[in-house]
Amino acid sequence: MTEKITFTQDRIKKLPIPDNGRIDYYDTKEPKLTCRVSSTGNKSFVVLKKDAAGKVQRVTLGKCSDMSVDAAQKKTREALTDLGNGLNPAEKKRKLKVKQMTLAELMEKYIEQKGLKLSSGTAADYQKKLGEGFPDWLDKPVNAITREMVAKRHKTLPGNSTSKDNKMRILRLLMNSALALKIIDESPTDVLKKAELALWSKPTRKSRIIPADKLQDWYGAVLELTNPKAKTYLLLLLYTGLRANEALHLEWKNVDFKNDTLTVMDTKNHSNFTTYIPTQLKPYLRNLQELTGGNTFVFPGDNAEGVMAIPRWPLDQVTLKTGVEFSSHDLRRTFATIAEASLLPETIIKKLLNHTTDNCVTGGYIRTEANTMKQAVDRIAGFIHQYVTPNSENVTSILKAV
Numbered sequence: 001m002t003e004k005i006t007f008t009q010d011r012i013k014k015l016p017i018p019d020n021g022r023i024d025y026y027d028t029k030e031p032k033l034t035c036r037v038s039s040t041g042n043k044s045f046v047v048l049k050k051d052a053a054g055k056v057q058r059v060t061l062g063k064c065s066d067m068s069v070d071a072a073q074k075k076t077r078e079a080l081t082d083l084g085n086g087l088n089p090a091e092k093k094r095k096l097k098v099k100q101m102t103l104a105e106l107m108e109k110y111i112e113q114k115g116l117k118l119s120s121g122t123a124a125d126y127q128k129k130l131g132e133g134f135p136d137w138l139d140k141p142v143n144a145i146t147r148e149m150v151a152k153r154h155k156t157l158p159g160n161s162t163s164k165d166n167k168m169r170i171l172r173l174l175m176n177s178a179l180a181l182k183i184i185d186e187s188p189t190d191v192l193k194k195a196e197l198a199l200w201s202k203p204t205r206k207s208r209i210i211p212a213d214k215l216q217d218w219y220g221a222v223l224e225l226t227n228p229k230a231k232t233y234l235l236l237l238l239y240t241g242l243r244a245n246e247a248l249h250l251e252w253k254n255v256d257f258k259n260d261t262l263t264v265m266d267t268k269n270h271s272n273f274t275t276y277i278p279t280q281l282k283p284y285l286r287n288l289q290e291l292t293g294g295n296t297f298v299f300p301g302d303n304a305e306g307v308m309a310i311p312r313w314p315l316d317q318v319t320l321k322t323g324v325e326f327s328s329h330d331l332r333r334t335f336a337t338i339a340e341a342s343l344l345p346e347t348i349i350k351k352l353l354n355h356t357t358d359n360c361v362t363g364g365y366i367r368t369e370a371n372t373m374k375q376a377v378d379r380i381a382g383f384i385h386q387y388v389t390p391n392s393e394n395v396t397s398i399l400k401a402v
Helices: 008-014 069-084 089-099 103-117 121-131 146-155 161-180 186-195 213-221 227-240 244-249 282-292 312-322 328-341 346-352 360-365 370-388 395-401
Strands: 002-005 024-027 033-038 043-048 055-065 261-264 273-276
Touching: 033 069, 043 069, 043 244, 055 069, 103 121, 103 161, 121 161, 146 161, 146 186, 161 186, 213 227, 213 312, 213 370, 227 244, 227 282, 227 312, 227 328, 227 370, 244 328, 273 370, 328 370, 346 370
Parallel strands: 002 024
Antiparallel strands: 024 033, 033 043, 043 055, 261 273
């Protein structure tokens, strides 16, 4: 339903609210300007104009309570000029809003766009690194961040070169996203790859493992830990090669003692990964179930996601007793190293580590059966058992093999 009236503040204020639907009132002074009154009580100034194809173009100017009639009539003429030039004022307004997006807002949009492709842990890590490296930039418009600012910030960031680069990589990731959204025309982080500046440090691939001749001492110290969650966590990493975050987020509903399997959901490569529980590990998981089985997670804790943090103090206790410095990821490398020493093929080791093999021509043909995976896990566990069993006749030969 439409009506024509001469717009005044008082007249618009007194327009009745329809019982349902909406009523459009056209201004006699600016015929393309309407006051749209809906049954919800909302009154808005709207410009309605048909294009050459007869399709109605609509531009919402704003609420009548926030805008005078004179201002609405002026904005109507501006909107009609833009429409006549092929510009949609609504799109123009959207682009202006995008251009004013802050760094914090860009991070939220990036996480939203990635959706299920980005795990909650990764998203939280990105936000943490951004907050640590650029706390004073979070409220800045993205297009206000310059190459000079980036170069200067890289020099003043605390921590070692790897820590600095990790924070800068998050910024670079967001700036590439800003490029795609056309918020900026060029990325200010490009300054970091200029040959004359050489600001990126050269990454060194870590190679630390639990040394073969120290594994027995390390294993004994782990068994002496009084914290059952920390003990089982470390043994789980050694016997399965899981990533730390995957182990910490393991849920009891995905631990199957009948078939001796455990499944990690939404792993780093965005897949669900099932591996096997070797005989040597099973008693520790069973004992832990009595303690934490009433929880969702195998390793429940107090962080925001409800899981245990990496148990730093128990790790330090083992290091103090054995002199072996190690991290959770070192156990993944140790698992892979023992897998190689047990003469398993590289394709099997990749499968056990949940590394993708489809980008390898031969790997793309191989579809490893479940029984093969179980035998491989048991074989590795057998080698570990021989490493850590005192006076084992096989220890010397295994050390030589590694």
